[in-house]
Amino acid sequence: MARYFHAVRLDEEKCKGCTNCIKRCPTEAIRVRDGKARIIEERCIDCGECIRVCPNHAKNAFTDEFSRRNKFAWNIALPAPALFGQFKQLHDPGAVLEALKALGFDSVFAVPQAADYVTLAMRDFLEQHGPGPWISSSCPAVVRFIQVRFPELIPSIMPLESPMEIAGMLARQQAAKELDIASEQIGVWFITPCPAKVTAIHQPVARGASNLTGAFSIADLYGELLKLLPDRASTTAFTASGLGLGWGRAGGENVAVAVDSHLAVDGIHNLVSLLEELEMGRLKDINFLECQACPEGCVGGALTVENPFVARVRLRKMAEQLPKEIHHLEDDYPAASAGDVFKLTGSIEPRPIMQLAENMLTAIQKMEQLSKIEEALPGLDCGACGSPNCRALAEDIVRGIASETDCVIKLRERVKDLASEMLDLAKKLPPAMGKGDSEEDDWHAG
Amino acid sequence: MEAKPLMNLSFPIVGGDFTQAGEASSRIKRALQQIGIDPALVRRVAVSTYEAEMNIVIHAWSGELTLTIWPTYIEVVADDKGPGISNLELAMQEGFSTAPDRVRELGFGAGMGLPNIQRSSDELQVDTQVGQGTRVTMKINL
Numbered sequence: 210m211a212r213y214f215h216a217v218r219l220d221e222e223k224c225k226g227c228t229n230c231i232k233r234c235p236t237e238a239i240r241v242r243d244g245k246a247r248i249i250e251e252r253c254i255d256c257g258e259c260i261r262v263c264p265n266h267a268k269n270a271f272t273d274e275f276s277r278r279n280k281f282a283w284n285i286a287l288p289a290p291a292l293f294g295q296f297k298q299l300h301d302p303g304a305v306l307e308a309l310k311a312l313g314f315d316s317v318f319a320v321p322q323a324a325d326y327v328t329l330a331m332r333d334f335l336e337q338h339g340p341g342p343w344i345s346s347s348c349p350a351v352v353r354f355i356q357v358r359f360p361e362l363i364p365s366i367m368p369l370e371s372p373m374e375i376a377g378m379l380a381r382q383q384a385a386k387e388l389d390i391a392s393e394q395i396g397v398w399f400i401t402p403c404p405a406k407v408t409a410i411h412q413p414v415a416r417g418a419s420n421l422t423g424a425f426s427i428a429d430l431y432g433e434l435l436k437l438l439p440d441r442a443s444t445t446a447f448t449a450s451g452l453g454l455g456w457g458r459a460g461g462e463n464v465a466v467a468v469d470s471h472l473a474v475d476g477i478h479n480l481v482s483l484l485e486e487l488e489m490g491r492l493k494d495i496n497f498l499e500c501q502a503c504p505e506g507c508v509g510g511a512l513t514v515e516n517p518f519v520a521r522v523r524l525r526k527m528a529e530q531l532p533k534e535i536h537h538l539e540d541d542y543p544a545a546s547a548g549d550v551f552k553l554t555g556s557i558e559p560r561p562i563m564q565l566a567e568n569m570l571t572a573i574q575k576m577e578q579l580s581k582i583e584e585a586l587p588g589l590d591c592g593a594c595g596s597p598n599c600r601a602l603a604e605d606i607v608r609g610i611a612s613e614t615d616c617v618i619k620l621r622e623r624v625k626d627l628a629s630e631m632l633d634l635a636k637k638l639p640p641a642m643g644k645g646d647s648e649e650d651d652w653h654a655g
Numbered sequence: 656m657e658a659k660p661l662m663n664l665s666f667p668i669v670g671g672d673f674t675q676a677g678e679a680s681s682r683i684k685r686a687l688q689q690i691g692i693d694p695a696l697v698r699r700v701a702v703s704t705y706e707a708e709m710n711i712v713i714h715a716w717s718g719e720l721t722l723t724i725w726p727t728y729i730e731v732v733a734d735d736k737g738p739g740i741s742n743l744e745l746a747m748q749e750g751f752s753t754a755p756d757r758v759r760e761l762g763f764g765a766g767m768g769l770p771n772i773q774r775s776s777d778e779l780q781v782d783t784q785v786g787q788g789t790r791v792t793m794k795i796n797l
Contacts, residue, residue: 360688360694360697361694361695361697361698361701362698363694364695485677485681486677488684488698488701488702489677489680489701489702489704489705489706490701490702490705490706490771490775491705559694561688561691561694563685563688563689564688564689564690564691565689565690565691566691567691569661569690569691569692570661572689572690572691573661573662573690573724576662576686576689576690577662579689
């Protein structure tokens with residue numbers, strides 16, 4: 210079995226071996242080999258950046274087959290907050306819940322409601338644990354990014370479950386109790402805006418198995434849902450607050466948690482400089498840090514349909530029509546068991562991909578080699594070698610997965626040297642042949 | 656008997672250049688990650704290195720940051736040509752700063768530089784000569 214489950218996959222047929230994805234990957238997880246992109250398993254965090262930038266649509270995300278629902282006696286849909294921002298002229302979030310039921314789900318549990326509970330848990334956590342900075346753990350791509358590129362910051366990740374997991378747990382418990390059926394007979398499906406959540410279900414970090422069965426992509430269900438949206442006022446109550454719904458857009462989590470001194474960053478490339486500052490102790494006055502891998506937050510996920518800027522505003526407007534605080538849910542908030550239900554059961558482990566070798570001395574040797582190789586490379590960062598930039602190629606050479614002649618400039622230099630050497634050789638004539646401008650002529654003349 | 660250093664890396668730093676500030680620390684951090692130093696130690700080195708780099712950027716004219724890996728500890732030396740520190744005892748106190756207002760407005764110069772370095776490292780030595788420069792040596796045990 211593969212060590213890592215990955216939702217982000219490559220369609221070999223469509224891949225033309227261009228360098229768009231290798232250049233945009235935030236963990237430098239892609240190389241082009243034999244004219245096709247190859248994903249390095251250990252490095253990929255399933256953020257979906259490559260899906261967004263691939264001009265040939267060769268990168269895609271695995272989501273579950275819709276027919277997998279048939280294996281279960283009862284199927285529950287868990288719509289992500291981002292789903293509610295996908296439809297034009299939709300003002301009533303309850304309509305989306307009805308459309309999901311019309312699509313064939315037996316019941317629906319809105320993740321925004323779980324986001325409300327997690328908001329309360331986060332407030333409790335911040336009150337108990339004091340100033341951070343604490344990084345929200347709700348975006349699974351961010352958590353994996355930190356595991357891979359900023360393992361030093363793992364202790365700063367708030368060790369709480371995501372709204373998706375809490376929704377999965379509550380929906381499953383409720384159904385099992387009300388219907389009196391075994392948990393295995395219940396299918397719990399996330400309607401996902403991104404591949405990272407799919408991975409978070411099939412291979413969760415810091416917990417055994419997920420409460421969810423699988424995930425369907427927003428993009429895949431969009432067309433059907435659009436047809437099924439009721440044109441009358443919905444009769445299904447949307448119980449979450451505006452705060453919970455707001456989690457689907459960048460900044461929404463911050464608005465919900467409402468602590469002093471917070472910061473929200475969206476877009477994984479924007480995250481790098483911020484996490485670097487955090488690492489160097491520069492953000493001491495920040496208490497809570499919302500981090501979203503996708504631009505504009507979850508509404509910018511690689512599996513969404515609507516323009517993220519439009520969806521973000523729409524979600525905010527829709528949230529304004531809903532309760533502005535979570536008082537109405539506080540009785541249901543399992544406060545007594547907050548420590549158990551919301552707390553991550555496992556630990557978040559570092560995924561040290563940067564390390565050049567297990568042994569420190571070997572790693573140091575390799576690093577010296579690496580600097581020498583890097584110096585000799587042209588520094589064009591063209592990507593023609595299949596590595597994202599010259600430094601990454603130097604690293605790949607040291608790791609033994611590339612060679613210096615993979616660099617077209619280097620190769621050209623070598624060919625040039627070889628050509629001039631051939632020319633030199635060609636000029637040399639055997640002494641017996643007499644004529645020509647070889648040194649031997651001079652010798653004869655002398 | 657002094658053991659031999661396992662590795663040595665140097666980075667030049669330009670005084671007053673806030674746009675490049677932090678780059679040397681960032682590269683030192685990356686090097687430590689690449690040779691497989693424990694993340695918790697990397698974080699401590701990152702904090703002290705960054706503070707030392709910022710001290711040079713804020714106060715000095717030019718300088719150099721040098722990382723040396725010894726068999727039992729990590730050493731970072733921040734060596735600068737600059738005004739030096741006239742009262743070292745005061746500079747080691749939390750909140751004391753001689754940074755000009757324009758620097759403080761940028762959010763730097765809170766007077767936590769040397770105290771933060773002291774807190775993050777196992778050993779700290781400051782050699783300074785007024786009008787000449789300062790040499791900050793930090794050690795973090797492996």
